[in-house]
Amino acid sequence: MKELKRHIGELVALTDDEFAAISSYFRAERYKKGTFLIRQHEMVPYTYFVVSGLLKLLYTDASGKEHILSFAMEDWWETDYLAFNTGTMATMSLICLEDTNVLCLTLQDYQELCVAFPKMEHFFLQKAVSGHIASQQRILSLLSSNATDRYVKLLKRYPSLLQRVSKSQLAAYLGVSRETLSRLYQ
């Protein structure tokens, strides 16, 4: 849990006793590469904090084509937020691209944590605002940039990603064909 303590500590100060109480709301899990943490059309019982490893959040359309919304790596929070918050079925899947360590939090525990520790409500507000900002930037990029620009920006922000995911995955994130992406590599 030391990763979570450091991560929360970047935004709010916690005593050891406070963190001990807070960490009791989370359950640590280790999943093998290829495991589905969320499966499209099923319930979403958890939001996940990524301790180590890498996941992809993706939507598979009616024709079977994959569209990747995000790669979630160390220090990310990820889930299908609509399904998790409203108790509806997932419209996306969350899958391990590497062996992955996560901390799982249920909606009820998330809500109780916010009531019991106003500092955590403040923390989650900062994270939600950051998530909203990142999404606004990604929408902007999808609307206005061409594939080359999106590729360059992604690798500038996450230089290690090229070593960690396949070209097909990168193409499904950038919203371009595998062939278009191959041209960008050259």
Added chain:
Amino acid sequence: MKELKRHIGELVALTDDEFAAISSYFRAERYKKGTFLIRQHEMVPYTYFVVSGLLKLLYTDASGKEHILSFAMEDWWETDYLAFNTGTMATMSLICLEDTNVLCLTLQDYQELCVAFPKMEHFFLQKAVSGHIASQQRILSLLSSNATDRYVKLLKRYPSLLQRVSKSQLAAYLGVSRETLSRLYQ
């Protein structure tokens, strides 16, 4: 301010005294159609609650082409969140498409409001999560849907929009050309 009271009241219960204190953090403004509330490359001093009217949040690229991130109407909160939260220059503009009434809130007042009224921190957390969910859905739509599907979904969700914005604006929101959109109208 009665619109704000009703709007906050949908998520958290407030006494009249609490709301009187909370409302003192906001400043009401009325802007004419065409007014820039945020201008790309300038500072962003406020986040805005839309009481009535309609705004567009847009990015103008180097070639002068407009890309619309969102239409903000009654009960929406809108700003360039990255610039507002980090004190950097705006990467987008926010412009009135109709005569518009807004309530303005500075970052400092937003932060003080959250400290003074934990209920407001809870309220803003709910709104930030909703904003993040809406953005996740829009990314999904941009990645996976064709122009026809995006058009149908938009009008199903906001049936009044077709009467309130021009075809050029709709095309800039959907990420399609004006010609493609014209074909969808038929």
